[in-house]
Amino acid sequence: MSIVRFLALAGLATALAGSLTPSSAKAQNSVPQQQYFPLQSYRVGPYAAGGTGFFGGFIDYMTLINARDGGVNGVKLTWDECETQYIVERGVECYERMKNHVPPPSAWNPLSVGIAYAMIPGITADKVPLITIDHGRTDSTDGAVFPYVFPLLMNPYSESSAIINFIATRVGGPDKLVGKSIVVLYHGSPYGKETIPIYQLLSKKFGFKLEQIEVPDPGTEQESQWLQIRRIHPDYVVLRGWGVMNPVALKTAQDTGFPADHIIGNVWSNSEEDARPAGDAAKGYIALTTQATGTQYTVIRQIVKIVYGAGRGDMADKSRIGSVYYNLGVVNGILNVEAVRIAQAKFGDHTLTGPEMQWGFEHLDLDPGRVAQLGATGLFHSIDVTCADHEGHGFVTFQQWNGSSWHRISDWIAPDWALLRPIIVASANKYAAENGITPRDCSKPQFAAN
């Protein structure tokens, strides 16, 4: 190889490298103080319905804060979107692309278990919080081991426990669960399998018979699974689905004569997009949620008036405002923004760093009174995050599909946190040992220790 050719190649490579280098410091001078949120959104591909709703709600809430309050105490909220299609390496590429942004990322909200897992080592080294609202690895609830990971509102174990508690109320009390039969139909993926041991534990504790049946991804065909269910003849079926698996499950249940109001969906089987495609088969279907649907809450009404009134709303289809994923996005926005506010109270009203944001999330305490001030009463219950508990004692509720919309049919229900805590701590400690992490001492005041 000649020198000339080598230089030509090197020059080409430099140009290529230059074109791919992330552009940082975008719009940095025009806004003196800003809090930046990198959004790894997914608006195309198989899970686009969830992504457009969630990120639409999140963005609309941030737009509302900027428009109504001029930001958080004068600090504007800013964001960029990067499309992941829910694919892990695209999410990782987005993370690499946006992590060196100036000002620094406040928190990551990928809404994807796979992407979140892949980011944990990176964000822990960067010291920027990773929010996995309603999902994520359960043991990251233990903030002593996972200082920067926040499965806010609800982790998968709490979800399982809450579902069983709800079934208990339907059959007339926890003691009536003895001898009942429950089938868990789960998506064939790490997400679907995560709760297998916890249902076994709950089955032992309450004395109900348990079968757990896998539906291979994507779940467009479930005849054999529902035939098995028909043979078992359970009292309840817990649907732990994702994407197209959910409407197909409801359809096939009808095919095989299983009543929809004895199917209890988990948090990723609880949206309009899960129930509506099943048509009549979904009527009566019940699902868990951490946030109620509808547009009657003050905060959502303000978004419609101020954000959409000014033509600045994110949703192309306005009828989806108030849907499950949209409202989850709004709640996620509230939690992120309140973490900023709480951290500002300690560190000052300016652009906050990752560790400062971490402090904010770790002191995120919104009691029902504060939730009312935020105009979100009834939208979600409350949250109280601490160093040891990154979930924040979230309450859940249950909703029933009437053929066109969801209606709440239960009070806010608490999972059995005391039962779950030792398992979570044990799992977190195993992770700590494998990865050479020394858990923090949560009894001491935390900051800058990391």
Added chain:
Amino acid sequence: MDWGFFAGTAIAGLLAGLMYALVAIGFVLIYKTSGVLNFAQGAMVLFAALTFVSLHEAGLAFWLAFLITLAAMIVLGILVEAFILRPLVNQPPITLFMATLGLSYVVEGTAQLMWGTQVHALDLGIKDTPLPIPDILVSRFDLFCASVASTLVVVLTLLFRYTRLGLAFRAAAEDQYAALNTGLRLPVIWAAVWAVAGFVALVTGLLWGARTGVQFSLSLVVLKSFPVLVLGGFDSIPGAIVGGLLIGLTETLAEVYIGPYVGGGIDEWIAYAVALVFLLIRPTGLFGQRSVERA
């Protein structure tokens, strides 16, 4: 052994198999006449179903939405012939296969660009409740799908056997050069067969869409039809039906009777395993005509 349950399982499996066969027919049509394994068949199913359901939701009558979608599929067939098949004539099959992968990106993208990424419900007006036979559950909807699939096979078989177009299709399938020599215009034949495949995609999209909701995942139903193709042969329409029935049957029985002992979820691959074992014994598939040695 609970024979009633066994019978119910077997019937459910056979009916599911016909749904796979429906997708497989789309592949067979194109492979038979142009030697292309059309990976974009799934994207075409998605495109057809999304177009239909969006038009229908916009207030068009069922038949009008159906006709407009069909016209769109015919246009698609003509475009594919002009921009992909003709320029790539005489390229190795694998190149054509990759081109259809590229085509699937374009078709999926166009479908989402035109109609958005929302999930739509599709109601064909058939009550999806089981027939009232004790012990054995047979879904009315599945029966309807089965009859549509069977009709489609009969119609296509008649088309191939007794019409001029069908004769041309077969001539093109036998020997492209000979067909050209006798004055057949291959481009027209290819465009026509892609249009017919588009029609099959539309029917498939409606039936599967009514089951699963019309959404992106529709494009994944093709994966279920590959073992059917292997078993039935890439170029045989009756093979697709018989292959579909066999795959549906074994898959369902295996999942119900063996699945629980090995952790479940085996219907993900059991169809492929069955097809593979079968192929080792009889490498041309059930009805395959060409030598498998042809690459």
Added chain:
Amino acid sequence: MARSPAQPAANAFAPFTLALAIGIALGFVPSDYLFDAVLTPFLAISLAGLGLNLLAGYAGQVSLGSAAFMAIGAFGTYNLLLRVPGLPLLAAIVIAGLLTAALGLVFGLPSLRLRGFYLAIATLAAQFVVQWALDTFNWFSGGDTSGVVEAPPLMIVSLAINTSVRRYLFCLAVVAFLTAVAIRLANSRIGREFLAVRDNETAARILGVKVLSTKLFACVVSSFYIGVAGTLWAFLYLRTIEPDGFDLDRSFEILFVIIIGGLASIRGAFLGAAFIVVLPLVLSRLGDAIFGATFDSGLVDIVEKIILGVLIIAFLRAEPEGLSALFTRVRILLPSQAFSRSS
């Protein structure tokens, strides 16, 4: 199959020099992003493409199960490091590669009777069985119920591979070494036997080539390469090991790499990987820069996808022999001494 001849040895070093050149260029454009999000995945995918090209391009057996073999390599390395204390990283990678090769032998058996699309579909069995097994039995992920595990810290003797540049260099070294081996192999008697079997089995048999063992050997070598690529992908790029990342789409991606790059060409794997890994990133950047302000990211992404599809079709029309052939043609057209090789 395309009847393209094998590339001469020296040619194959071109992409390599390109990779090295990019590495040097990065001295001027310091950015973790390029190493972590572009170059390291580029190298891993290139190596997988190289492995598949040995099987599909040289020996004529198309496989749609590459991702499964990547998964076997990645989970193999993970389990070796987890269960065999004190095993050096490189040894674990090699043993996991050998393990992949052994399984490649098993899944290669159908190739003795099948060819073409029938074989391709048969390899899908490998894809689904492996993914199912990894999903179902959490022993493979060290008992972690979620099935997703983080890559452990990597060490070579006492040097921790914990920065973007070190990860990149480690990949580069592994890929460089294996590419050199592949070039030797492709130009050896075995490489010529691969081609003979691909082009005409009967003729090959008459010439004294042991067809069956040649086919199986191709499976073994190819699987080894793909297994190592899987380890690089999971441990040095994603740093998470999960079955979902090795799905059918990944298998297609690798097949894309060699079709676009050029069958039976070592450098084709690198060129194809550059096309597949880098082009979507460039498109996405351009899309953001041009339309990002006016349209939402979903729309931009859909348009990018359509453009990618169109480019692939256009490319197959313009250059069915792959980028590698295009490169050769460009060199022929340019009489300049600058582009001739010193050899």
